[in-house]
Amino acid sequence: MNELDVTQARGRPAEPPADRRASLEEAFVRQGWTPSRALTGADADRLAEVAAELHPAFAGDVAALNRALVRHSAVPNLHGDPPVLAFHGPGADLVDAWAADAATALAMVIGVGQGVRLRSCEAGGCDLVFFDVTRNASRRFCGLSCQNRAKATAYRARRRA
Ligand SMILES: [Zn+2]
Numbered sequence: 066m067n068e069l070d071v072t073q074a075r076g077r078p079a080e081p082p083a084d085r086r087a088s089l090e091e092a093f094v095r096q097g098w099t100p101s102r103a104l105t106g107a108d109a110d111r112l113a114e115v116a117a118e119l120h121p122a123f124a125g126d127v128a129a130l131n132r133a134l135v136r137h138s139a140v141p142n143l144h145g146d147p148p149v150l151a152f153h154g155p156g157a158d159l160v161d162a163w164a165a166d167a168a169t170a171l172a173m174v175i176g177v178g179q180g181v182r183l184r185s186c187e188a189g190g191c192d193l194v195f196f197d198v199t200r201n202a203s204r205r206f207c208g209l210s211c212q213n214r215a216k217a218t219a220y221r222a223r224r225r226a
Pocket of ligand 1: 188193211
């Protein structure tokens with residue numbers, strides 16, 4: 066999801082996945098999120114728009130997140146037997162269902178005072194966002210490659226000084 070709406074990642078221009086639909090289906094499996102039906106190309110395009118819509122929440126834009134919650138009809142609801150708590154209505158379209166669940170998850174993080182853990186990578190040339198699970202919320206980079214790149218940049222800057 067993260068890489069759907071950024072123009073640069075890990076110091077390189079972000080290449081859109083060759084098959085956006087397939088890479089989204091893989092991401093859903095990794096997240097344990099079960100779509101109500103097979104994903105179409107149009108769904109994948111709309112999900113990329115949702116990713117862009119949710120991105121500002123990682124910069125603390127609560128108003129944008131509230132708009133997304135309303136737009137995608139986020140509502141607590143018990144699904145299935147045994148019941149599982151979800152945040153979209155029983156008849157929600159696949160894209161709205163994912164958007165509502167994702168927006169609610171972000172809202173809960175912010176609502177319990179942990180919004181500082183929704184972070185954007187601080188390395189140059191990278192717009193990826195992540196959830197910081199470190200004890201003291203001190204993670205600055207999306208991953209090792211950005212951390213190493215930022216360290217090398219800082220080292221070269223010190224050498225020049
Ligand atoms: Zn990064």
